[in-house]
Amino acid sequence: MKHVVVVGGGVVGLTTAWFLLDAGMAVTVVERHGRVGEGASKANGGQLSYRYVSPLADEGVPMKAVRWLMDRDGPLRFRPEADVRQWRWLLSFLGNCRAKVNRQTTERLLALGALSRESFGRLCDEAQLHDIAWRQPGKLVLYRDVEGFRRATGKIDPSGDGHEHPMSRRQCLELEPALSDSASGLAGGIFTPSEAVADCHAFCTALAAALRSFAGFRGIVQAEAQGFDVERGRVAALRSSAGRLGADEFVLAAGLQSRDLMQTLGRRLPIYPLKGYSLTAPVRAEHTAPSVSVTDFERKVLYARIGNSLRVAAMVDIVGENLAIGAERIASLMRIVRASFPRAADWEQAVPWAGLRPATPSGAPILGPSGVDGLWLNAGHGALGFTFSCGSARVLTDLIRGRPSPVPLGRGLAVA
Numbered sequence: 349m350k351h352v353v354v355v356g357g358g359v360v361g362l363t364t365a366w367f368l369l370d371a372g373m374a375v376t377v378v379e380r381h382g383r384v385g386e387g388a389s390k391a392n393g394g395q396l397s398y399r400y401v402s403p404l405a406d407e408g409v410p411m412k413a414v415r416w417l418m419d420r421d422g423p424l425r426f427r428p429e430a431d432v433r434q435w436r437w438l439l440s441f442l443g444n445c446r447a448k449v450n451r452q453t454t455e456r457l458l459a460l461g462a463l464s465r466e467s468f469g470r471l472c473d474e475a476q477l478h479d480i481a482w483r484q485p486g487k488l489v490l491y492r493d494v495e496g497f498r499r500a501t502g503k504i505d506p507s508g509d510g511h512e513h514p515m516s517r518r519q520c521l522e523l524e525p526a527l528s529d530s531a532s533g534l535a536g537g538i539f540t541p542s543e544a545v546a547d548c549h550a551f552c553t554a555l556a557a558a559l560r561s562f563a564g565f566r567g568i569v570q571a572e573a574q575g576f577d578v579e580r581g582r583v584a585a586l587r588s589s590a591g592r593l594g595a596d597e598f599v600l601a602a603g604l605q606s607r608d609l610m611q612t613l614g615r616r617l618p619i620y621p622l623k624g625y626s627l628t629a630p631v632r633a634e635h636t637a638p639s640v641s642v643t644d645f646e647r648k649v650l651y652a653r654i655g656n657s658l659r660v661a662a663m664v665d666i667v668g669e670n671l672a673i674g675a676e677r678i679a680s681l682m683r684i685v686r687a688s689f690p691r692a693a694d695w696e697q698a699v700p701w702a703g704l705r706p707a708t709p710s711g712a713p714i715l716g717p718s719g720v721d722g723l724w725l726n727a728g729h730g731a732l733g734f735t736f737s738c739g740s741a742r743v744l745t746d747l748i749r750g751r752p753s754p755v756p757l758g759r760g761l762a763v764a
C-alpha cells in the first residue's frame with residue numbers, strides 16, 4: 349500500500365486525504381493547528397459556486413481597480429510592501445487581465461467545477477457527512493449597472509446547457525423577496541439554480557472524523573512542516589517539529605504556506621494572500637433573510653444562509669500576510685450589509701473574521717507534480733477553494749496513481 353503524507357488540514361488537504369484513502373492508499377495528514385480547518389477554510393463565504401468561476405483577472409479590471417481604491421467602501425485595498433513576491437504577483441496578475449486568457453481559464457475551471465460538484469456529492473454520500481448545512485438554493489448574481497448586466501447576459505451561451513437564467517429586477521424580487529430593501533437601482537440578475545452552499549468549517553471537521561473509517565488512515569499529526577529531505581533527486585521525508593516523516597509520496601496542500609515550503613526546495617510558487625473578511629450573524633426572521641445565495645457583482649459581496657446564520661463575505665485586500673481584523677474594513681462591510689439587508693440578521697451580534705485566500709495570478713489552482721520527484725502540489729485555490737477542493741483532490745489522486753487527469757490541465761489550470 350502506497351503511503352502518502354499530506355501537508356495541510358484545510359479543506360484542500362482533507363479532501364485530498366479522503367480521495368487518496370478511497371483509492372486504497374495509506375495517508376498521514378500533517379497539520380500545525382490542534383484542529384482542522386482553522387486557516388482560510390474557517391469562515392469563508394460557504395458558496396459552492398461550480399458555474400460562477402470566472403477569475404478576478406479580466407479585461408478592464410485594472411481600470412476598475414483604480415475606482416475601487418478611491419471608494420471608501422470599495423472591495424479593494426492595496427498597501428505596497430517591501431516584498432518582491434507582492435510585485436511579482438501583481439505583474440503576473442496584470443498579464444492575466446486579458447479577455448482571451450480569462451476565457452481560457454474560465455473554460456478549464458468550469459470543467460474542474462463540474463468534476464468538483466460530482467465528487468463532493470460522492471464524498472458526502474460515502475462519508476455520510478450530514479451536519480454541514482448543505483443546501484442547494486441556487487445563486488443570484490445581482491447587477492446595479494445596466495451596461496454590466498447587458499455584458500453579463502451577453503456572455504450566457506444561448507445554445508448552452510441552460511444553467512444560467514437572466515432575470516429582470518421584478519423577477520429577482522419574486523425569486524428573493526428579501527431583496528426588497530435594496531432593490532432600488534437594481535438592473536437585473538443572473539440566476540443559477542444548481543449552485544449550493546455549505547459550512548466549510550463543519551465540512552472539514554466532519555471529514556477529518558470520516559477519515560478514521562479507512563484502514564489506511566494513519567492519523568493527523570499535529571506538527572509544523574519545516575522542509576523536505578531529498579535523496580537521489582526524490583523527496584524521501586518531511587522534516588517537521590514532530591521529527592522526520594518518511595513516505596512514498598508527499599502532497600503539499602498547505603494553502604498560502606505551500607509557497608514557503610516550496611521555497612525550502614529553492615522553488616517559487618506564484619501564490620499571494622488576498623485578504624478577505626466575513627461576518628456571521630444570526631438570522632432575524634425567515635422572510636427578511638435571503639434564502640438563495642446572493643452575489644452583489646459590483647460591490648463584490650456574497651451572502652449565504654448557513655444554518656440559522658447569514659454569512660457575508662467580501663473584500664480583496666492586497667496587504668501581505670496580515671490577519672488583523674481591521675476595524676475600518678468591518679465598519680465598511682457593516683454599512684454595506686445594513687443598506688442591503690437591514691432586517692435580515694441581528695447585525696449587532698455579527699462575528700467578524702479575516703482570512704487569506706491563497707491566490708495565483710490566473711485564478712487557477714496549482715495541481716500536479718512539483719518538479720521534484722515524490723512531491724505533488726494541490727494549492728493556490730484563491731477565492732474558490734471550497735468549491736474546487738473535491739475536484740482538485742480527484743485530479744491529484746488520479747495523477748498519483750499514474751492515471752491521466754480527468755480534466756484538462758495546462759495554462760489556466762496550472763501545473764507548476
Ligand SMILES: Cc1cc2nc3c(=O)[nH]c(=O)nc-3n(C[C@H](O)[C@H](O)[C@H](O)COP(=O)(O)OP(=O)(O)OC[C@H]3O[C@@H](n4cnc5c(N)ncnc54)[C@H](O)[C@@H]3O)c2cc1C
Pocket residue numbers: 355356357358359360361378379380381384385386387388389390391392393394395396397571572573574601602603604605606609623624625626650661662702703704705706727728729730731732733734735736
Ligand atoms: C473571505 C473569504 C471568503 C471565501 N469564500 C469562499 C466561498 O464562498 N467559496 C469557496 O469555494 N471558497 C471561498 N474562499 C476561499 C477558500 O476559503 C480557500 O480557497 C480555501 O479555504 C483554501 O483551502 P486550503 O486548504 O488550501 O487552505 P487552508 O484552509 O488555509 O489550509 C491550509 C492548512 O495548512 C496548514 N499549514 C500551513 N502551513 C503548515 C505547516 N508548515 N505545517 C503544517 N500545517 C501547515 C494550516 O494550518 C491550514 O490548516 C473564501 C476565502 C476567504 C478568505
